[in-house]
Amino acid sequence: xxxxxxxxLGTTNSLVAFVDPNTGAPRCIPGPGGETLCPSIVSLDxxxxxxxxxxxxxxxxxxxxxxxxxxxxxxxxxxxxxxDELKIFPFRVDPESRNVIRVRLGERVFTPPEIxxxxxxxxxxxxxxxxxxxxxRAVITVxxxxxxxxxxxxxxxxxxxxxxxxxxxxxxxxxxxxxxxHERQRGRVAVYDFGGGTFDISILKLISTSExxxxxxxxxxxxxxxxxxxxxxxLLARLEQEIREQTGFDIRAHAEAAQQLRKALIAAKxxxxxxxxxxxxxxxxxxxxxxxxxxxxxxxxLILPVIERTLGPVRLALADAKLKPAEVDxxxxxxxxxxxxxxxxxxxxxxxxxxxxxxxxxxxxALGAAVQAGILASGVTDMLLLDxxxxxxxxxxxGGVVAKIIPRNSTIPASAQELFTTGxxxxxxxxxxxxxxxxxxxxxxxxxxxxxxxxxxxxAGLARVEVKFLIDASGILEVRARDxxxxxxxxxxxxxxxxxxxxxxxxxxxxxxDFAEQDFAARQLIEARNEAESILHSTEKSLAGEGAAxxxxxxxxxxxxxxxxxxxxLAGTDYKAIRARMxxxxxxxxxxxxxxxxxxxxxxxxxxxxxxx
Amino acid sequence: xxxxxxxxxxxxxxCRAATRGGHFCAGCGKIxxxxxxTDYFAFFGLPQKLRAEPEALEQHFHRLSWKLHPDNFARAGxxxxxxxxxxSSQLNDAYRTLRDPVARVEYLLGLAGVRKEGxxxxxxxxxxxxxxxxxxxxxxxxxxxxxxxxxGELAELKHRLATAQRSFESKLxxxxxxxxxxxxxxxxxxxxxxxxxxxxxxxxxxxxxxNRRSYIRNLVAGVQxxxxxxx
Numbered sequence: 036x037x038x039x040x041x042x043x044l045g046t047t048n049s050l051v052a053f054v055d056p057n058t059g060a061p062r063c064i065p066g067p068g069g070e071t072l073c074p075s076i077v078s079l080d081x082x083x084x085x086x087x088x089x090x091x092x093x094x095x096x097x098x099x100x101x102x103x104x105x106x107x108x109x110x111x112x113x114x115x116x117x118x119d120e121l122k123i124f125p126f127r128v129d130p131e132s133r134n135v136i137r138v139r140l141g142e143r144v145f146t147p148p149e150i151x152x153x154x155x156x157x158x159x160x161x162x163x164x165x166x167x168x169x170x171x172r173a174v175i176t177v178x179x180x181x182x183x184x185x186x187x188x189x190x191x192x193x194x195x196x197x198x199x200x201x202x203x204x205x206x207x208x209x210x211x212x213x214x215x216x217h218e219r220q221r222g223r224v225a226v227y228d229f230g231g232g233t234f235d236i237s238i239l240k241l242i243s244t245s246e247x248x249x250x251x252x253x254x255x256x257x258x259x260x261x262x263x264x265x266x267x268x269x270l271l272a273r274l275e276q277e278i279r280e281q282t283g284f285d286i287r288a289h290a291e292a293a294q295q296l297r298k299a300l301i302a303a304k305x306x307x308x309x310x311x312x313x314x315x316x317x318x319x320x321x322x323x324x325x326x327x328x329x330x331x332x333x334x335x336x337l338i339l340p341v342i343e344r345t346l347g348p349v350r351l352a353l354a355d356a357k358l359k360p361a362e363v364d365x366x367x368x369x370x371x372x373x374x375x376x377x378x379x380x381x382x383x384x385x386x387x388x389x390x391x392x393x394x395x396x397x398x399x400x401a402l403g404a405a406v407q408a409g410i411l412a413s414g415v416t417d418m419l420l421l422d423x424x425x426x427x428x429x430x431x432x433x434g435g436v437v438a439k440i441i442p443r444n445s446t447i448p449a450s451a452q453e454l455f456t457t458g459x460x461x462x463x464x465x466x467x468x469x470x471x472x473x474x475x476x477x478x479x480x481x482x483x484x485x486x487x488x489x490x491x492x493x494x495a496g497l498a499r500v501e502v503k504f505l506i507d508a509s510g511i512l513e514v515r516a517r518d519x520x521x522x523x524x525x526x527x528x529x530x531x532x533x534x535x536x537x538x539x540x541x542x543x544x545x546x547x548x549d550f551a552e553q554d555f556a557a558r559q560l561i562e563a564r565n566e567a568e569s570i571l572h573s574t575e576k577s578l579a580g581e582g583a584a585x586x587x588x589x590x591x592x593x594x595x596x597x598x599x600x601x602x603x604x605l606a607g608t609d610y611k612a613i614r615a616r617m618x619x620x621x622x623x624x625x626x627x628x629x630x631x632x633x634x635x636x637x638x639x640x641x642x643x644x645x646x647x648x
Numbered sequence: 649x650x651x652x653x654x655x656x657x658x659x660x661x662x663c664r665a666a667t668r669g670g671h672f673c674a675g676c677g678k679i680x681x682x683x684x685x686t687d688y689f690a691f692f693g694l695p696q697k698l699r700a701e702p703e704a705l706e707q708h709f710h711r712l713s714w715k716l717h718p719d720n721f722a723r724a725g726x727x728x729x730x731x732x733x734x735x736s737s738q739l740n741d742a743y744r745t746l747r748d749p750v751a752r753v754e755y756l757l758g759l760a761g762v763r764k765e766g767x768x769x770x771x772x773x774x775x776x777x778x779x780x781x782x783x784x785x786x787x788x789x790x791x792x793x794x795x796x797x798x799x800g801e802l803a804e805l806k807h808r809l810a811t812a813q814r815s816f817e818s819k820l821x822x823x824x825x826x827x828x829x830x831x832x833x834x835x836x837x838x839x840x841x842x843x844x845x846x847x848x849x850x851x852x853x854x855x856x857x858x859n860r861r862s863y864i865r866n867l868v869a870g871v872q873x874x875x876x877x878x879x
Contacts, residue, residue, distance in 0.1 A: 202722075244707075244714070246711075247714075249710055410722075411719060411722040412723075414723045416719070419713060419714060419717060445740065445744055446740040446743070446744065448737035448740060450738065505737055508717075508718045508733075508736075
């Protein structure tokens with residue numbers, strides 16, 4: 036089994052981390068350039084190669100039609116969900132998209148989990164290079180307010196990247212784990228996580244028990260489509276308009292120039308976190324330049340409504356935890372957008388206490404994921420995380436009304452059992468529609484899945500099927516059905532409303548065989564095989580020629596055995612075994628190699644005088 | 649009262665030792681499957697009493713969480729992982745229900761078949777009929793007045809409704825005290841090993857209080873919502 040890592044799969048940046056066994060502390064793993072942040076950007080090269088991270092970022096400007104960012108916004112969503120987003124994000128959605136969005140990169144079409152899988156593969160290779168060992172399992176973080184479909188999509192992405200996803204951990208909770216380790220805090224903690232594309236608020240209780248520390252989430256709330264991206268888009272819309280008014284030039288029609296403007300204003304936004312103004316400068320096609328100074332005051336006025344929007348979920352989370360803002364002992368800020376001074380100020384005002392910003396807000400979630408990965412890897416631990424499901428789970432009943440069966444903020448794993456029966460004679464199936472959300476009517480909630488329970492024909496009300504709805508520790512729904520009279524389990528073919536079916540995942544996995552060489556183990560195997568082939572070739576060549584006479588019979592038997600053993604190893608797929616046999620063969624051929632070198636030198640020296648040597 | 653698997657001898661799936669339906673085998677320490685029909689009280693090893701001790705229950709919940717949580721079984725075989733998922737979800741479900749006094753009594757009455765989920769009666773308790781009638785009239789007037797934008801009348805109506813709301817809130821408080829007293833009687837009856845008939849009577853009484861409570865609660869929530877809309 037390979038290594039286990041923690042991954043923060045973010046809207047803007049992604050990171051991979053592990054718990055350093057020497058220090059016991061979590062650490063982010065750097066990429067080839069030494070940086071720990073991998074931009075969540077994917078680009079398709081002209082010759083079909085996939086580029087991820089910094090390599091893809093520069094292509095946002097040069098190849099906007101082959102490059103995608105913020106794909107997390109599309110995870111687990113249907114086409115009608117993202118209509119608003121399409122107005123402000125340059126996603127090129129394939130018109131064939133149905134319950135899973137498909138986006139075009141150049142001439143190819145990908146689903147959001149596939150694109151996320153490219154990012155995960157990149158991080159996996161960072162970790163493999165770092166450990167010099169394969170990585171095959173991961174804990175991946177998701178926004179706490181992600182629904183079932185968004186979580187499933189994330190898990191699918193892991194699978195497509197060759198990672199077994201042992202657990203999905205909510206981002207604010209992961210941050211709390213990292214902070215708890217760092218600060219040794221006790222009491223009630225609010226984690227305000229304002230990232231690139233999502234906003235979460237979680238209220239936790241940290242409890243010391245004789246067995247260890249329990250991190251119990253009391254409530255969570257959020258908005259999975261509210262983040263720094265929205266701030267950028269507000270600024271972008273304003274500047275686009277000004278350019279139009281001043282120069283008559285519509286920058287939106289020029290993908291390259293629009294990306295340049297976006298890049299410049301994001302840099303300005305970052306700068307304003309420390310300075311009181313910043314300058315945005317872009318060169319427009321046709322040689323014109325656009326220069327604009329943005330003051331902190333202007334930025335704050337512009338983004339204030341977005342910041343206020345985050346306080347709605349904060350109030351709801353506090354109400355569900357039955358707490359007043361002042362009853363929260365500590366406030367922790369997570370996510371790049373909390374670097375904005377006004378965000379910090381508003382949060383501190385709301386809770387009436389100072390916020391913690393000791394840990395790097397970009398890294399803290401990945402560090403927490405690594406802590407949870409460490410817990411799962413070691414089995415024995417003095418830390419326990421009790422998280423909750425963010426949304427109520429319900430089933431559709433008569434008249435399209437939703438009956439709630441697992442309330443929001445229930446500690447997970449959680450379950451509910453429901454008994455179903457037939458309404459009419461000789462009915463052979465009972466249709467079940469599972470939803471997630473707080474509203475009364477099915478049409479206002481998020482459809483998760485539909486399935487049909489099979490029942491033997493008979494009088495109405497005779498059949499009895501007990502269905503168990505189970506939300507696992509990752510917040511993902513499982514459904515089991517049992518015939519009460521026979522006690523037999525029934526396989527439930529759940530068709531996800533938004534997401535890839537099992538068959539589709541299999542198909543993508545088959546098609547993605549071209550990416551197999553990116554896999555560490557596969558890469559090692561290929562390298563080992565190539566080296567082994569060349570050793571075998573040269574050994575056999577010398578044995579067939581002059582080398583044969585240079586070995587005594589026992590040495591010859593040793594070399595022959597080594598060759599045979601390496602051939603056997605080559606037929607397998609264990610690169611370590613191949614390397615071991617290679618080393619053994621090298622040992623066995625050592626006398627041969629020495630003698631051949633001596634022989635070669637003798638030949639070269641023949642006819643030469645000693646003083647010439 | 650339904651008894652759970654306490655008298656039944658369960659055999660450990662791993663070492664075949666008797667387990668008596670407990671969370672773990674006393675012999676080999678392996679987690680055990682959850683016997684079908686284990687109720688929430690039995691899961692915690694508690695008598696079916698209604699006066700909760702929140703702190704003791706929370707500590708019990710945390711102790712069991714340490715032992716049963718899927719984190720502890722991440723490296724175990726599929727069978728044990730499945731048992732952990734089953735037991736830890738039941739633990740969370742049970743704690744969620746038992747820590748809330750109303751959910752707890754509703755669950756108990758549900759176990760005994762006295763109360764069915766979603767079937768609480770929606771008719772007004774007789775002694776409240778007059779007040780409810782008046783309240784509904786005011787609510788109608790409020791909606792009409794709002795359409796006509798008669799500001800003076802609106803303020804006066806709101807005032808009356810707010811007063812009525814306070815009156816019903818105080819009734820809700822009374823019902824809660826009544827419920828609390830009924831819990832005490834139930835727990836005493838359990839201690840005294842009361843017979844079926846007495847228990848059935850106590851349960852019927854509690855069911856009646858719960859119906860009244862849910863009616864008044866809906867009423868208060870309705871008025872609150874109506875008043876909030878006009879803000």
